[in-house]
Amino acid sequence: MKKVYKYLLIQLLQTFFFALLALCVIFLVVNLLENLDALLDQKVPLRTIVIYYSSQFPEILKLLTPIAMLLACLFSVGKLSNQNEIIAMRTGGMSTLSLLFPFLLWGCFISFLQLYLSTEFIPNSTKKKMYIERTYLKKNTVSKQFYHLGFRENASTNILFQYYDSEAKSGSNFSIEYFTLPPNVRIKTRYDAEIVQWDSVNNSWKLSGKVIQRDFDSTVKTTIHSPMVLKSNISNDKLVSLQLTLPELTFKELEEYIELTELGGKKVDALWIDYYGQHAFPFANVIVVIFAVPFASVRKKGGIAVEIATAMVTCFLYMAFAKISQSIGASMQLPHILVAWFANGLFFVAGIFNIQRIK
Secondary structure (H helix, E strand, O other): HHHHHHHHHHHHHHHHHHHHHHHHHHHHHHHHHHHHHHHHHHOOOOHHHHHHHHHHHHHHHHHHHHHHHHHHHHHHHHHHHHHHHHHHHHHHOOOHHHHHHHHHHHHHHHHHHHHHHHHHHHHHHHHHHHHHHHHHHHOOOOOEEEEEEEEEEEOOOOEEEEEEEEOOOOEEEEEEEEEOOOOOOOOEEEEEEEEEEEEEEOOEEEEEEEEEEEEOOOOOEEEEOOOOOOOOOHHHHHHHHOOOOHHHHHHHHHHHHHHHHHHOOOOOOHHHHHHHHHHHHHHHOOOOOOOHHHHHHHOOOOOOOHHHHHHHHHHHHHHHHHHHHHHHOOOOOHHHHHHHHHHHHEEEHHHHHHHHOOO
């Protein structure tokens, strides 16, 4: 049995790496034709162009790996079926589950590897790519200046930046309000500062210029301060993260970004679903294996082409359904993690029924 598994894995890996390489080359060639003229017009150094395209490679691999896995399973198993090798294995006592095992093992390995790389490696690589695009191609440009930034740091504290420059790490017309806790909510104290500066050494905000403290009780008591220091969970790094696109954020940065956006008073259901969806996406490799291998292993009157076409349609429906269900789930009051993993769970159950049908 070990020799059979080794033989099946060799057939799978040969097709998988060939399919992945072919897809990546096609993707890069198309991108090269689209952007090379602009890079040359901007007189971008050759070293920078090499870095630009090499930094795209991890992101491309992430997107194309499930498709390569699908093609590898379909064509490797389809080839074995067409040469009657699958029939010979079944005659020797190999069950559908035994046939599926080496493919499923490889699918799980690729899924966990892709999940691991998605935590930091792929986003950091995407940052390099986006930096070059913003610097030379003027794509996805972002402003380093913010206006009217508001955050609810906690249940009793509101923070407002009328203006903030993340590159200079300073802003103007800063306010922070402290409230009493429910049920009798009322403003307790408010600080207004002309200038606010982020202190990277002490991880705190320095308020300067004219700093006014107002205490609200039966009357309003006003106090003028000299420069004062303020500790807060809102940091310059968190404000910088607001400028980045979601693919540039690591899982930890994305989580902090969502929490910061929520503090700003925005609805973040779609962001949380996307966050958990990024954890679920790598396991598309397992789903396509569960569908592709049983489909391709059976020869019918319509030929192997019909089985392969059916498996491909099913797997692409899965990928489309995953995005659609997440979009619909964002408008419903359902647990975010459930919405993100719903497509995986549904098609995994459908895959098990498919295995039983083939069996």
